Amino acid sequence: MSLLRKQHSVLPGFGLSLGFTLAYLGLIVLVPLSAAFLKTAGMSWADFVAAVASPRVMAAYRLSFFASLAAASVNAFFGLIVAWVLVRYAFPGKRIVDALVDLPFALPTAVAGIALTAIYAKNGWVGQWLEPHGVKIAFTEIGVFVALTFIGLPFVVRTLQPVLEELQPEIEEAAASLGANRWQTISRVLLPELFPALLTGFALSFARALGEYGSVVFISGNMPMRTEIVPLLIITKLEQYDYRGATAIAVVMLTASFGLLLLINLIQKWSRRHHRV
Amino acid sequence: MAVVVTSTFVKPRLMAEAPLRATQDPRWVRWLLTGTALVFLAFFLLLPLVAVFGEALRRGLGAYFAAVGDADALASVKLTLIAALISVPANVVFGVAAAWCIAKYSFRGKSLLITLIDLPFAVSPVISGLIYVLVFGAQGWLGPWLIEHDVKIIFAVPGIVLATTFVTFPFVARELIPLMQAQGSEEEYAAITLGANGWQAFWRVTLPNIKWGLLYGVILCNARAMGEFGAVSVVSGHIRGETNTMPLHVEILYNEYNFVGAFAVASLLALLALVTLVLKSIVEWRHAQAHAA
Amino acid sequence: MNPRAYCTKFWANTASRYSQCARLIFTQVKKLFSFSFALLAFFFSTFSSAKTIELLNVSYDPTREFYADLNPAFAAHWKAKTGDTLIVKQSHGGSGKQARGVIDGLQADVVTLALAADIDALHEHAQLIPRDWQKRLPYNASPYTSTIVFLVRKGNPKAIKDWGDLVKPGVLVITPNPKTSGGARWNYLAAWAYARRHKGSEADAQKFVGSLYKNVPVLDSGARGSTTTFAQRGIGDVLLAWENEAHLARKEFHAEGYEIIVPSLSILAEPPVCVVDKNVKKKATQAVAQAYLEYLFSNEAQHIAVRHFFRPSSPAIALKYAQHFPQLELVSIDAEFGGWTQAQKTHFADGGVFDQIYAR
Numbered sequence: 035m036s037l038l039r040k041q042h043s044v045l046p047g048f049g050l051s052l053g054f055t056l057a058y059l060g061l062i063v064l065v066p067l068s069a070a071f072l073k074t075a076g077m078s079w080a081d082f083v084a085a086v087a088s089p090r091v092m093a094a095y096r097l098s099f100f101a102s103l104a105a106a107s108v109n110a111f112f113g114l115i116v117a118w119v120l121v122r123y124a125f126p127g128k129r130i131v132d133a134l135v136d137l138p139f140a141l142p143t144a145v146a147g148i149a150l151t152a153i154y155a156k157n158g159w160v161g162q163w164l165e166p167h168g169v170k171i172a173f174t175e176i177g178v179f180v181a182l183t184f185i186g187l188p189f190v191v192r193t194l195q196p197v198l199e200e201l202q203p204e205i206e207e208a209a210a211s212l213g214a215n216r217w218q219t220i221s222r223v224l225l226p227e228l229f230p231a232l233l234t235g236f237a238l239s240f241a242r243a244l245g246e247y248g249s250v251v252f253i254s255g256n257m258p259m260r261t262e263i264v265p266l267l268i269i270t271k272l273e274q275y276d277y278r279g280a281t282a283i284a285v286v287m288l289t290a291s292f293g294l295l296l297l298i299n300l301i302q303k304w305s306r307r308h309h310r311v
Numbered sequence: 312m313a314v315v316v317t318s319t320f321v322k323p324r325l326m327a328e329a330p331l332r333a334t335q336d337p338r339w340v341r342w343l344l345t346g347t348a349l350v351f352l353a354f355f356l357l358l359p360l361v362a363v364f365g366e367a368l369r370r371g372l373g374a375y376f377a378a379v380g381d382a383d384a385l386a387s388v389k390l391t392l393i394a395a396l397i398s399v400p401a402n403v404v405f406g407v408a409a410a411w412c413i414a415k416y417s418f419r420g421k422s423l424l425i426t427l428i429d430l431p432f433a434v435s436p437v438i439s440g441l442i443y444v445l446v447f448g449a450q451g452w453l454g455p456w457l458i459e460h461d462v463k464i465i466f467a468v469p470g471i472v473l474a475t476t477f478v479t480f481p482f483v484a485r486e487l488i489p490l491m492q493a494q495g496s497e498e499e500y501a502a503i504t505l506g507a508n509g510w511q512a513f514w515r516v517t518l519p520n521i522k523w524g525l526l527y528g529v530i531l532c533n534a535r536a537m538g539e540f541g542a543v544s545v546v547s548g549h550i551r552g553e554t555n556t557m558p559l560h561v562e563i564l565y566n567e568y569n570f571v572g573a574f575a576v577a578s579l580l581a582l583l584a585l586v587t588l589v590l591k592s593i594v595e596w597r598h599a600q601a602h603a604a
Numbered sequence: 605m606n607p608r609a610y611c612t613k614f615w616a617n618t619a620s621r622y623s624q625c626a627r628l629i630f631t632q633v634k635k636l637f638s639f640s641f642a643l644l645a646f647f648f649s650t651f652s653s654a655k656t657i658e659l660l661n662v663s664y665d666p667t668r669e670f671y672a673d674l675n676p677a678f679a680a681h682w683k684a685k686t687g688d689t690l691i692v693k694q695s696h697g698g699s700g701k702q703a704r705g706v707i708d709g710l711q712a713d714v715v716t717l718a719l720a721a722d723i724d725a726l727h728e729h730a731q732l733i734p735r736d737w738q739k740r741l742p743y744n745a746s747p748y749t750s751t752i753v754f755l756v757r758k759g760n761p762k763a764i765k766d767w768g769d770l771v772k773p774g775v776l777v778i779t780p781n782p783k784t785s786g787g788a789r790w791n792y793l794a795a796w797a798y799a800r801r802h803k804g805s806e807a808d809a810q811k812f813v814g815s816l817y818k819n820v821p822v823l824d825s826g827a828r829g830s831t832t833t834f835a836q837r838g839i840g841d842v843l844l845a846w847e848n849e850a851h852l853a854r855k856e857f858h859a860e861g862y863e864i865i866v867p868s869l870s871i872l873a874e875p876p877v878c879v880v881d882k883n884v885k886k887k888a889t890q891a892v893a894q895a896y897l898e899y900l901f902s903n904e905a906q907h908i909a910v911r912h913f914f915r916p917s918s919p920a921i922a923l924k925y926a927q928h929f930p931q932l933e934l935v936s937i938d939a940e941f942g943g944w945t946q947a948q949k950t951h952f953a954d955g956g957v958f959d960q961i962y963a964r
Contacts, residue, residue, distance in 0.1 A: 045499055046509035051412035055424070058405045062477055063431055069445035069452065070438065090959065112351045119348040123341050131349070133588035134356045139534035140584030141363065142558030143436070143541065145577040148565065149359040152366070155837040159362070172837075173822050184355055192531055196490045196524035216336060231489045238432050238485065245435030248540045252829070255822040256781050258962035265435040266825070270783035273700045274953055275707075275725055277445070284438040291433030296426040303422055306492065449709030449730060458709065466710045548710045549695040549702075550660060563696070566828045567668055568856040570836070 067288070073281040085279040086286045090258060091267055098264045101175060102243035105182035110236040113190025114228070120191070121198040135192065138185045143248030150181055151253045173255030178263065181249040186239030193235035197228060230302045237298040241291045360581060367574035378564070378572035379579060386552045387560035388579070393468065394543075394556060395536040398476040402532055406483025407525070411513070413484075414491030415499070425488065431480040439477050440545025443470060466548030471556060474542040479532045486528030487521055494520055526591055534584045656689040657892060662712035664699040664786065664875070665828055666849050670912040671716075677908065678899050682892065690892065698826055699786035706732065706880060713884050713893040716877040718786040720744075721944035723878050732882045746874035747900035748914035751934055752794040753870065755834065755843040755850045758861035762841045766867045767798040770842065771815040778840035779820055780830045782952055787827035789952060791844040794871040796951075797935045801869060814961045835860065846873065847929075848913035872934040 074082065085091075119125075120132050138146060154161045154171040161172060171177050201224065209219040247265035254261040264287055271280035336344075367375055378384065409428060413421060431439065445451045447464040457464060464470050498520065502512040518525075540558040547554045555563065557580055564573035663671060675692040682690045695702065695710070699718035706712045707730045717723055726732045738745045756764050762775050770777050780788035792813065799812035822839060824830040827849060834843040835857045842865075845853065850864050877897050884890045899905055906916040915929050916922050922929075941947035951957045 045415050045496060045503065045512070047513070048412055048416050048418075051408040052416075052418075055405065055409040055412055058401075058408075059424075059427060062473070062480055063427065066442040066446050066477070067430070067434070069442050073445055085954075088954070089963065112348070115344050116348040116352060119345050122336075123345055125345055129588070129592060131352060133585050134352060134360065136530060136534045136584045136588065137356050137360055137581060139531055140538045140580050141359070141577060142538045142561055142580065144558065144562055144565075145363065145574070145580075146359060148573075149362040149366075151837065152362050153358055155839065157838040159358070173839075180355075184359065187355060188531060192486065192527050193489065196486065196527055197493055199523055200490060200493060200520075227493070230492070234485065234489055238429065238481075241429065241433035245433055245438070247435055247437050251825045256784075256825060257823060258959070265437050266784070268435065268437050269825070270781075271954070272441075272704065273698075273784055274948075275700075275704065275729060276954075277441075279954070280441065281438075281445075284435065284441070288430070288434060288438075292426060292430060295429045295433060296422065299422045299425045299429075444708050447709075448707075450707065454709060463711075465708065466705065548705055549697050551694050551696075553693060565832075566665060566696075566826075568828075568832075568853075 070281040070284055070288070073278055074285045077278050077282060081278070082282050085271070085276075085282040090262070091264070091283065093259045094262045094264045094267050097175060097178065097261065098244055101178045101182055101263075102240050104179050105186055105243050106236050106240035108183050109186045109190045109239045110232060113187060113235060113239075114194060114232060116187075117191045117194035117198055121195060135188050138188055143185065143246065144252065146184055147181060147249035147252030150177070150184065150249065154180065154253065172253050173257075173261065175261060177253040177255070178250055178261060181253050182243040182246060185246055185249055186243050189239040189242060190232070190235030193231050193238070194228060197231040201227060226305075230306055233298055233302050233305075237295055241295055244287060244291055363574050363577050363581060366570055367578045370571050374571050375575045378569070378575040381572070383552045383555070384557075384560060384572075384576055387555045387557045387576070390468070390471065390555065391537050391557040394472050394475045395533055397472045398479055398536050399529060399533050401476055402479055403483050403525070403529060405480070406485075406487055406528055406532075409484040410487035410491050410521075411517070413488050414494075415496050428481050428484050431477055432485075434477075436478065436539070436541025437545065440474055440542040443473055443477075443546050465546045466550075466554060468554070470546040471543055471554065474546045475536050475539055478539045478542050479536045482532035482535060483525065483528035486524045486531065490521055490524040491517075526594065530584075530587045530591060533587055537583055538580055656691055657889065659690065659692045659713045659889060659893060659896060660695065660711060661692055661714050661716060661896075662695045662702050662706055662710060663716040664702060664718040665696055665826065666718075666787070666846055666852075667716060667875075668694070668696050669852065670848075670909065670914065673911065674900070674905055674908050677904060678896055681899060681904075682895065685895075688892075692896070698784065700784075706730075706883075711883050711887065712880050713887065713889050714877060714879050714897055716875070718873075718875050719789070719944055720874070720876050721948055722786070723876055724945065726878070726880065730882075732880050733878055734881065737878045738876060740879075741877065741897060742901055743917040744874050745876040745878060747877060747897075747905065747917055748875070748909040749917060750847045750873045750875070750914055751870045751932070752790050752844055752873070753847045753850050754865040754867060755831075755845055755853060755862050756865055757841065758863065760863055760865065764842050764865055767795055767816075767869070768802070770795070770819065771812060773819075775819055775842065776821055776840040777816060777819045777842055777844065778822065778824075778830050778834045779844040780827050781823035781825055782958055784825045785827055785830075787846055787849075788823075788830075789947075790846070790871055790873050792951065792958065793937065793941060793947060794844075794867075794869075797871055797940050798867065798869050800940075801935075810957060810961070813957075817961055835862070847915070851913040866930045866932050869933040869935065871940075872936045874936075 077085070116135070120128065120135075141149070151158070151172050153159050154164075154177060156162065156165040156170075156172070158172070164171060171180060205223055205227070206219050209223045210216075214222065245265060247263070247269075250263050251266060254263060256262055256266060264283060268280045268283050271283065367378075413425060443465055446453060447457060447470065448454050449458060453464075464473070498516050499512045502516045503509075507515065538558060539556075540562070543556050544559055544562075547556065547559055549555060549559060549563070551563070557576055561573045561576045564570075564576065661671060661675075671692070671694055675694070679690045679692065682688060695705075695712070697705075699722045703715070703717060703722035703725050706715055706726055715723060715726065720738060723733070723737060727735050727737065754764060756762070762769070764770065764775065769775065779791045782788040782792045795813050795816055796809050799809035800806065803809060803812055822830075822833050824833055827845065830843060831845065831849065831853050834840050835853055843850070843853075854862050854864065877900060879890070879893045879897060884893045901918065903918070903921060906918045906921040909916050910921065910925050910928065916925065937944060937947060941950075949956070
């Protein structure tokens, strides 16, 4: 460990890069975000609780949390497969598929919402086949899940892809030459190597889903207590010129996602150390 | 074959074309995984894309090009490109600096710093616009001073650029950090030992090593910068032909029941994302050429 | 393998190859930069070269087509009168959101919003206008009025005639969310006014409106979103809409043959207009902004309003087009609900009657 630290001092540029990082982070993110916190700080405790813990808001937290969790889990699983296939296998049209992955970012969220609604509504391409069997997607919780899965997918794939591409085949060859079968190589050697990136992708896709607004309002139906997401409640507060109430909900969401991201980053740090040693 | 083996070290991409036995999966596994991936993507990505183009072309190519060539649509394209051209390079510089200090050094509070960098992902787009209103708005911290000096931030181009920068803030950094951590610093040490200074080590060793990650970061950052809707919507003011970006213009067209126009502009955004992917392929190809020579 | 030895070899082998690729990337980046600056310069030059007068009209959603027609007419009028070239820029969006924009510094010369409450907010939250702004122009500063009607599917298969039919089981009603849409608040209040007239007490009215919203499968965030849900997605039997929006939807989706049903009673919607004093003073556009709003009350503008299915405020013009606008009992928000501020507080604020309808 001490050897490592000594080696670290060999590389110059720590002060410059950290200084720039902190300054830019402060200017673009922290100062504006602190405005939300300060706005909320002007509220009394009772007002704050009333704003962030009413039954309607609680129902929205539940929906946002579970739909985001489900979407991020599905993305982590299928995203890993997609990234693996894109990096390791050759098949016709691979470049096009690779390009498709960025689509959720490039399409404005509202367009994604409209397109998904057009597909899954009862007269839509897919909806018209599902609705007769009693499966409703648009204007239900499942619709929210579908929209959140759509917007979160690139996070997992694009976080895994460069790491997969940099994986040195020597590791796999070494494992194979030491007698490991393919499955052992993957589960014991490759997956641990990919785990930090996978976790990052999961966390980012989850965090992004929590805050998503544009695509969800079109497909969720916005029914109070049932399919209202948290960002929609922020908008309804703003409609009443209630900036404080709006930022209060935002602060709760922010704190929750911050805690979650921090937890995941700590797990990752721990796993990396664990894995290295 | 031997050439390929060493070359895979620098360019694992070639692996796909000439896989090694130890890294090769049985045929059925390949088929199964590829099939699963394709079916999943078909449902979650291809279908929406087809829907967008289908709607855009519903009234034929004439209507499509009329919608795309409209003066307001072109103004929105211009504004979107400006916002992306400022915010993406800014975030690239930041992302590289942040990844460098996080991956190459150990210091206290590193996890906290990474989490703070992640934070803009978790902020609802509604809020990321609102916070700039709270700072620069007429009722905000700097608002009165800005109005007095006639400086326009929100409801003008700078506000749109700021909101875009905020929303795309973590992309490049987030792409590079796990990559640079996985790579370690041994090659840079080697370079330094061989007499390179810090900048040389960075330009000649680090940058080539992280170029795929950087490229993915730029592509994502760019796609998201162009497609951002919520945050920009709060700070734009929606002045037709002046402060409407492409996503906002899509909303306007949609609200005018001009569905063909709305999806046509949306398809342009999808095409812009594809263009960045084509650029990526060209870089890859040029690299492979230079490599083969 | 000894990593140090390997890296040394690796570094020596690959540096030259990579520097070539890096150079390629960075020439591209350099080109991008110079291109972006050229674009920026072009962008700002288009601003500074404009020497004509500009007005910014911040409006709500359903007036797009109306102002697109009206602005050139006024520009011609203004040119004939003063010789100046005038460009009216438009900004459209949800009424409340637009008001917030102006409060937060959007430099609107005039606001033309859906409800008086949103213009009141400009006084309350930012003192941009005096309290008595609504008295400065005729007819409560509303150049046109509208009301809430029903749009039903071809042949009116569910036989919907009046508000009472909307609470029948099996009738699906499409209306936006009153918490996020100004138009939806008019819908809600119209239903409430009908219920109070026919059922009597406030409690009965609440029950009626409650059972109406039980029949609502989707609450879109805005009025035009609801129209799309009804017309494009084919959801619901009846759409509650502004009269002008219902006509526009019929026109836009003429193939589907939607029909407009006028209920026995509805609400008088008065979308008001106002000059934003503080902004026009700074921009020195006072005279033209005032003239613009006054022009809205001229015969010419009133005719344009009629063309877009708004009910003209001028009695003479209204009489002339009486056959275009079916007669029905219209209640006003001031008489029935004690004004917008009161209605907002009772019905739509957090914990208000609308929230109680959905509370479990």
